[in-house]
Amino acid sequence: MIPGLKSKYPEMLLAEGDALELDWHPLVGGPFIVAGNIPYNITSPLIDKALTPPRPARVVYLVQKEVAERVAAGPGSKEYGALSVGVQAVSKPERLFTVPKGAFFPVPKVDSAVLRLTPLQTPLISDSEVEPFRRFVVGLFGYRRKQLVRALREHLGLDAERGMAVVEKAGFQATVRGEELGPEEFVKLFRASR
Secondary structure (H helix, E strand, C coil): CHHHHHHHCCCCCCCCCCCCCCCCHHHCCCCCEEEEECCHHHHHHHHHHHCCCCCCCEEEEEEEHHHHHHHHCCCCCCCCCHHHHHHHCCEEEEEEEEECHHHCCCCCCCCEEEEEEEECCCCCCCHHHHHHHHHHHHHHHCCCCCEHHHHHHHHHCCCHHHHHHHHHHHCCCCCCEHHHCCHHHHHHHHHHCC
16 A cells, blocks of 8 residues: 555655554654554554654544543443543543444444544643553552542552541542542542652
8 A cells, every 4th residue: 555655645744664663753743633543452552652742633543432432431430440531631532423343344343433532731640640640540440449548558558547648638538439530530649649
């Protein structure tokens, strides 16, 4: 496909490479959009990469329907998890529409959905906090059904007193569970734990 595209669209900048390896940021000179029908087995890394600064004006991916539901899920739902919080801390996700598996040949085993991510003008976390925040959230979702004090103790190795102090500093009740916290609340808890 590459030679054909180059000959048909000689004015187009065409970068050939592995989507996970290629750094597209130096290729763009101003505002840009990331769009693609991406391999489902590397969806999370490609979402992370697309939301790495400098962030695009928007990201539009065709993804597995369940992934789109998880990314856009709200607190307390069964789909809500670390992926939801991480993406929503830096962007506004929208599941635009479903693409049924019958639209493809050969027919896959799952339905797809178009997912649009619009980076927030002011992300909930700074660029330097992205990685530690992600580790914190993933760790707490390992204890999603436990109350916050217990989850913090397990994840961070805190004693009961210190765990309670972090929860109180963040402004939460000890009985709250991580799966009930919105992204903004996770940010408060993360910063209180530092």
